[in-house]
Amino acid sequence: MAATPLPSFSQLRAFVALCDNQHFGEAAASLGVSQPSLSQAIHTLERRVGGELVERTTRKVLVTPLGESLLPFAREAVLAAESFSQAAANEGASLVGTIRLGMIPTLAPYLAPVVLDGLSELLPELRVELREMTTGDILTLLEQGRLDAAVLAIDVDMQRAAAVPMFDEPLVVLVPADHPWAGRTDLRTNELDAQNLLLLDESNCLRQETLAICQHYGSHPPVAVAATLATVVQMVAHGSGVTVVPEGALRMLGDSATYAVARFRQEGGTAPSRRIGLVHRISTSRAEEFEALARVLTDLVREAGLPLREVPGSGHQDAGPGREDRAD
Structure with missing residues (x-):
């Protein structure tokens, strides 16, 4: 069985931001990206994991059971990457x-x-x-x-x-x-x-x-x-x-x-x-x-x-x- 391609940092960060804000516009603004770019990152990530991560409604975004189960791992990965970047910038x-x-x-x-x-x-x-x-x-x-x-x-x-x-x-x-x-x-x-x-x-x-x-x-x-x-x-x-x-x-x-x-x-x-x-x-x-x-x-x-x-x-x-x- 072929291994699932690893998600990119930008996809994981988009997913975490969307779960936290529960709104595409607000999540995109928090990341400083366009809403279409955010939507594309989420769609790509959903294809990678083989399921819907968020449910899109007229007012806000709801996280699916699959999304809830994967969110802690995505969050830890994003936090670790940000800590790595900060440590590198501060030279330890x-x-x-x-x-x-x-x-x-x-x-x-x-x-x-x-x-x-x-x-x-x-x-x-x-x-x-x-x-x-x-x-x-x-x-x-x-x-x-x-x-x-x-x-x-x-x-x-x-x-x-x-x-x-x-x-x-x-x-x-x-x-x-x-x-x-x-x-x-x-x-x-x-x-x-x-x-x-x-x-x-x-x-x-x-x-x-x-x-x-x-x-x-x-x-x-x-x-x-x-x-x-x-x-x-x-x-x-x-x-x-x-x-x-x-x-x-x-x-x-x-x-x-x-x-x-x-x-x-x-x-x-x-x-x-x-x-x-x-x-x-x-x-x-x-x-x-x-x-x-x-x-x-x-x-x-x-x-x-x-x-x-x-x-x-x-x-x-x-x-x-x-x-x-x-x-x-």
Whole structure:
């Protein structure tokens, strides 16, 4: 039996782009080719494999069962070829070229400036393309190869992704300025049960981190009220309830007479926090490079004085609000 001719890189790349965009026009635009060229590449690939890979409808493209079964192999081949080209262009150097970096919305407003400014100074040959999006979207784009890595809270289930732990970020409670908890530093997690606890919507990982703190819901079950942290903060300031925020977010909120902060007591040596890490594809050939980048980013966070706690086994020291010196 004659061997099936190997597909070309352009055919595989066209197939992956079409599956990701589910639209011929958008897929062609993403690749910088004409729509007829894309269609021809797909037709040729379908002839090679002996079956229909996509079903063409009036509104969008549907991937057939055969296409679904072959897509992971096509994607890995395209990602490997792109990694090869990038490594060749960089002549094997680490932390140079372009990196497409995702970051979650509850972290980006105060971490993105630290990352962009710090990396431009420390690694001038590294060009960062930053994209802010929710955890689910980040993991999808990572799998599709449309992001290289991402900084997010890694206390979530991840498939086909690896995480390099960076630091633990303390969580605090934001309350109205006249709330009895204002200024407390000994708050117990179960005290949240009796409060009107405001949450972000289900697309945001901070919602799950907040629910994990709660022991019971009592008579005031948590309520999802907004898609952005800024909106939840405004609702707290106007007396609608309390909310849990990353301590680093206090920097972006600035001074306000309309809200106050309550901190959790240390129980068993720790207080509620979320673990931040650098996430990348398991299959990437740049794992060592991303581990180095995670160390650089952690140092930048520390030097910026953002609150962080040591990840057990990392050898890093804790840093608190306003600390500007580097912990060795």
